[in-house]
Amino acid sequence: MKKINTALAALLFSACAYAQNPTAIKYAKLITAQDAKKHLSIIASDAFEGRETGRPGATMAANYIAAEFKKLGLQAPVNGSYFQDVPLIETSYNVKSFSVNGTAYTYKKDFYTGAYTTGTTTDNNFSAKEIVFIGHKIGGDVAAELGATNVTGKAVLLINDGETPQNITRRIALIQSQTPSFIIATATNVAAMLKSPRMAGANVPRMGLKPDKPAAILAPVFYVTPEVANQLLINLGKTVDALKGTADAAQPNQNIKADIAATISTTSTPAKAVDVLGYLPGTDLKNEVLVFSAHYDHIGLTKTGTDKVNNGADDDGSGTTAILEIARAFAKAKKDGHGPRRSILFLGNVGEEKGLLGSEYYTDHPVFPLANTITDLNIDMIGRVGFDYIGKPDSANYVYAIGSGMLSSELHNINEAANKLYTNLVLDYKYDDPNDPNRFYYRSDHYNFAKHGVPIIFYFNGVHADYHQPGDEVSKINFALLAKRAQLVFYTGWELANRDKRPVVDVK
Structure with a gap:
């Protein structure tokens, strides 16, 4: 990976991020801890049985997401449906x-x-x-x-x-x-x-x-x-x-x-499974598409212990909740006459825990051409504090922004500028190290876009003691932190959806 040009980053920041956008701030404020808790308390409830792909709980989650998309007035882009069948x-x-x-x-x-x-x-x-x-x-x-x-x-x-x-x-x-x-x-x-x-x-x-x-x-x-x-x-x-x-x-x-x-x-x-798609058409640049993605599936039930449900509140109920919150903000902006120039696809992926299956199917069978897809902003686990930040002063004010410069230095700089201007989170690039043994860059749905040359950012809080355990419960989510991280994704998306040119792929 080429090193990000820090001088270019400074130039970009000084050129386009010297003043806050009051319209963007207005709609970012719709992303709240209270509303996030409402969604996540349903998605990660015991009733959804851990949302395992191919099981009834995942179907319940897909139906919930589709119903929320419909409430927001998002279009159903799969021949009039919010569901893209994923044959498994x-x-x-x-x-x-x-x-x-x-x-x-x-x-x-x-x-x-x-x-x-x-x-x-x-x-x-x-x-x-x-x-x-x-x-x-x-x-x-x-x-x-x-x-x-x-x-x-x-x-x-x-x-x-x-x-x-x-x-x-x-x-x-x-x-x-x-x-x-x-x-x-x-x-x-x-x-x-x-x-x-x-x-x-x-x-x-x-x-x-x-x-x-x-x-x-x-x-x-x-x-x-x-x-x-x-x-x-x-x-x-x-x-x-x-x-x-x-x-x-x-x-x-x-x-x-x-x-x-x-x-x-x-x-x-x-096995029956679906990706869930909600579409918000743009204006003068509507043929180009920005994707916000998160996987709604988790690992289902366990046969051991007294708690049988792997609720997946953080993994990835938090990302799914963030997608719903970001979709609400953009939908309200459009209703008020401030809709995005580019179209936006809100993508709920199934089968991530089975091997990134839903995103693989979508990118192999895209509803909107990948050539017209400018970026995927993928959110997978943003509701907790990971091992590396426990006990640190900035434990409730950071996020890993994985892969932001892997394909596009411009995308990296856009995310940096949005953060400096609005949210002031610590952006951690530890997992961009090609020698990192965790290989997180390859382990969530953004990767299936990246392998097709679509620039990506993967927002992540790191693993914790409840990762893939029944203890990943709603009660342990830091909703204020979830909302702030989701606001960063929104602000970055706002810039991407409305700027004159799409981010250039310039890193080989």
């Missing part, structure tokens, strides 16, 4: 049997599996009388180690000890692209993984977008303990440790006699 498929799978040389092994005790997709409802049987061992030198060239070895339709054995997760992922993806029958991967840490709490969700149903065409069938990956792998190597007369040593020395690929059999049962069912 929910796939569950279970390993019914797995054996090596006549010894049966137990799922989630001796091995676990990677994601596996067939797109069918059936039992899928896998068997082999030999397995191809792919020798591997740690840090080596993934494509070179496969070389001319033909693995099509064959079983493959990998040893992953000592390699980075990224290289392991690339290695498996490369081998899967060669259409083997199945892959067995082993590493010392598999035993620890099998004892991890993550195993509880190892075979829960997984949700994804229904593909426009049949999805490619990927070979399943069985991650086995070294003890299971040793059973594979009996006919070779070696152990994993012995073979691992030769692998590190770039041992040539070889075929190993072994009798392997497995059965995976898969079930795929459609």
Whole structure:
């Protein structure tokens, strides 16, 4: 990412932000803590059951948002509807049997599996009388180690000890692209993984977008303990440790006699979900569109503890509430004759918690051309104080503005100027660091706009102890802070909707 030109920022501020706009201030004042609490107390109530995508609570939330859009007089832009159907498929799978040389092994005790997709409802049987061992030198060239070895339709054995997760992922993806029958991967840490709490969700149903065409069938990956792998190597007369040593020395690929059999049962069912769209047409620049987005879904119910509902008040009831408040301010401005020059789309996304599914579907099937979409201002968690600010003097006066300069230095400067002029929040850019391990830039709905070249800002308060927990309750929301952060988004949007030119994409 290029460094933001601070001189340009100062010039922009002095040129266009030297005086407050009384009209913008008038309508920003409609964004209040009291009104936000009214909306959020409904959206994050127990009655909505955590708003999990594909479940009744998410449908209730979508209906509530659409009803509010209608009250505000926003247009229904999807052929007269506020709903854009998002076709989803929910796939569950279970390993019914797995054996090596006549010894049966137990799922989630001796091995676990990677994601596996067939797109069918059936039992899928896998068997082999030999397995191809792919020798591997740690840090080596993934494509070179496969070389001319033909693995099509064959079983493959990998040893992953000592390699980075990224290289392991690339290695498996490369081998899967060669259409083997199945892959067995082993590493010392598999035993620890099998004892991890993550195993509880190892075979829960997984949700994804229904593909426009049949999805490619990927070979399943069985991650086995070294003890299971040793059973594979009996006919070779070696152990994993012995073979691992030769692998590190770039041992040539070889075929190993072994009798392997497995059965995976898969079930795929459609799931109902919708994005919620409210549209406010502009005036002289109405063909250009500014998007305010937030995801209204959360993670649903839990089976443990006394509190069964993951209410998602902050994640992302707070963002959804902010969208409703900002929409009310712009709708009132238009009613009073101060409508925006550009059109505005208020977008409630579904399926963010399932992998940014709703925003992916919208950006792949946009109601308004992405070429005409000038910016996405995405709001995901703005009602709380995150770990980094707890106990700090500015704990109730900050927001992370992620990605504001990733594509457009001009957009970054517009947001900075609006903040200096109106809200005076601490704008934190910590998570713009490309080496930050959290990778938040890639983890909310704005990213699906950014990957299409649309400039974005992601407004975020950081994670806290109640993140993805039943404790993310309305009672813990700082509504004054939520409203102030939402006002910053409004002011930035006001400038974007009314300025002569759209922000230039100038960062590569």
